[in-house]
Amino acid sequence: MRTRDRIVDAAEQAIREFGIAGATTKRIAQQAGCSEALLYKHFAGKEALFLAVLLERLPALRPALERLRASIGQGDLAGNLAEFALMALEFYTKAAAIASGLLADPSLMAGFRGMLAANDMGPHLPIRALAEILRAEQRGGRLDEGIDADAAASMLMGACFHRANLSYYIDLPEADETWAAAIARTLVRK
Amino acid sequence: MRTRDRIVDAAEQAIREFGIAGATTKRIAQQAGCSEALLYKHFAGKEALFLAVLLERLPALRPALERLRASIGQGDLAGNLAEFALMALEFYTKAAAIASGLLADPSLMAGFRGMLAANDMGPHLPIRALAEILRAEQRGGRLDEGIDADAAASMLMGACFHRANLSYYIDLPEADETWAAAIARTLVRK
Known part of the structure; x- marks a missing residue:
């Protein structure tokens, strides 16, 4: 699975479990098995990551x-x-x-x-x-x-x-x- | 103004400014000029406080x-x-x-x-x-x-x-x- 997809999956799961407030980039990166720096290479910010979850996972x-x-x-x-x-x-x-x-x-x-x-x-x-x-x-x-x-x-x-x-x-x-x-x-x- | 009303006012203002996640009881109590302990004497929890804002201030x-x-x-x-x-x-x-x-x-x-x-x-x-x-x-x-x-x-x-x-x-x-x-x-x- 590509890193980007792993990050989107991890974001979706984190939102479901902890709500958006609790879906920190730290937690998402950890779950995706990558660094926060790498997460930010794929997504400019939480907004872009949450939009990806909305468009690709729902x-x-x-x-x-x-x-x-x-x-x-x-x-x-x-x-x-x-x-x-x-x-x-x-x-x-x-x-x-x-x-x-x-x-x-x-x-x-x-x-x-x-x-x-x-x-x-x-x-x-x-x-x-x-x-x-x-x-x-x-x-x-x-x-x-x-x-x-x-x-x-x-x-x-x-x-x-x-x-x-x-x-x-x-x-x-x-x-x-x-x-x-x-x-x-x-x-x-x- | 009664303490209870001051607390509800402060909660409404805090929600508008910081969102619910940022509307902590600490911040609300501070704004209302009372202790968190006194806040909890009037409201069993954030749920009851937010319900009061919904019912009394909107x-x-x-x-x-x-x-x-x-x-x-x-x-x-x-x-x-x-x-x-x-x-x-x-x-x-x-x-x-x-x-x-x-x-x-x-x-x-x-x-x-x-x-x-x-x-x-x-x-x-x-x-x-x-x-x-x-x-x-x-x-x-x-x-x-x-x-x-x-x-x-x-x-x-x-x-x-x-x-x-x-x-x-x-x-x-x-x-x-x-x-x-x-x-x-x-x-x-x-």
């Missing part, structure tokens, strides 16, 4: 969006959206540990924010991608033209993101599947 | 929900919901610093989770309260009976919670008011 939203895009015009739209919501929920649940660690550390977040802006990246892009898919379904006549696709995408993704966070505070009363189906049905109703 | 969701409840059957429903969404957005934006600090610290979160369960509290309750209001609007004929009120409430609150978090990562392209109006219109469309 069940990403990209495959979920690709799958939904591939199903445009096919199958049951509410069913497709419910399936997508479950995948988004899984992603946000796993991403919460990193996202919260960034938010909880104002200086780390400032660096991360700058890095996202410089690379035209950001957590708002999946909402835009979902809105594009919803617009395609509107053109195909499967979704009411009267729906604001951006608002609908914002609500679907937001509901998943919120529920992922709620699951850390309480035992959610309802099964994810039941919840996702109700969300999708409410969104596409004519 | 622009709460409660007045926003009360206002929406008072407007049942009155005015323009989409307008009322858009106004509510803006208040929820403001609350979640301010609460993000504490929420992320809890999530980022697994042992602090475990204590917080236990405290919520013991007191029948939790961040899911505002969704339930909003669903009750939507059901009242359905009974009054102002909202389509075909809408699942729980799912709609989950989406409206989720969209606000998500957007509050997004604002820390990127400069949001759209004004909050424009966004809130589109969300509300999409939710109540017949």
Whole structure:
């Protein structure tokens, strides 16, 4: 395994175990079996390392969006959206540990924010991608033209993101599947 | 000013300045002009102190929900919901610093989770309260009976919670008011 991959693996594990605050470069380097100096040769800072964990180690939203895009015009739209919501929920649940660690550390977040802006990246892009898919379904006549696709995408993704966070505070009363189906049905109703 | 209030004020300020990880009881006690021992006489632990900040110092969701409840059957429903969404957005934006600090610290979160369960509290309750209001609007004929009120409430609150978090990562392209109006219109469309 390449050193870089070992470092990303070690970072992911450290975040899961100790939270971002406890995922020090010292601990990560030790776990990866390399020096902190070598870690910093591969990653300019903690921000870049945590971004790598987010992009390379988490069940990403990209495959979920690709799958939904591939199903445009096919199958049951509410069913497709419910399936997508479950995948988004899984992603946000796993991403919460990193996202919260960034938010909880104002200086780390400032660096991360700058890095996202410089690379035209950001957590708002999946909402835009979902809105594009919803617009395609509107053109195909499967979704009411009267729906604001951006608002609908914002609500679907937001509901998943919120529920992922709620699951850390309480035992959610309802099964994810039941919840996702109700969300999708409410969104596409004519 | 009572010692307890001074401690809660100091905690709020420390969280805003240093994040939860940096908001140590030592720093908070110093700022409040009391000993750490006295701080622990008022609060069993950081969890209880942070819960007090959340409940007593943040622009709460409660007045926003009360206002929406008072407007049942009155005015323009989409307008009322858009106004509510803006208040929820403001609350979640301010609460993000504490929420992320809890999530980022697994042992602090475990204590917080236990405290919520013991007191029948939790961040899911505002969704339930909003669903009750939507059901009242359905009974009054102002909202389509075909809408699942729980799912709609989950989406409206989720969209606000998500957007509050997004604002820390990127400069949001759209004004909050424009966004809130589109969300509300999409939710109540017949």
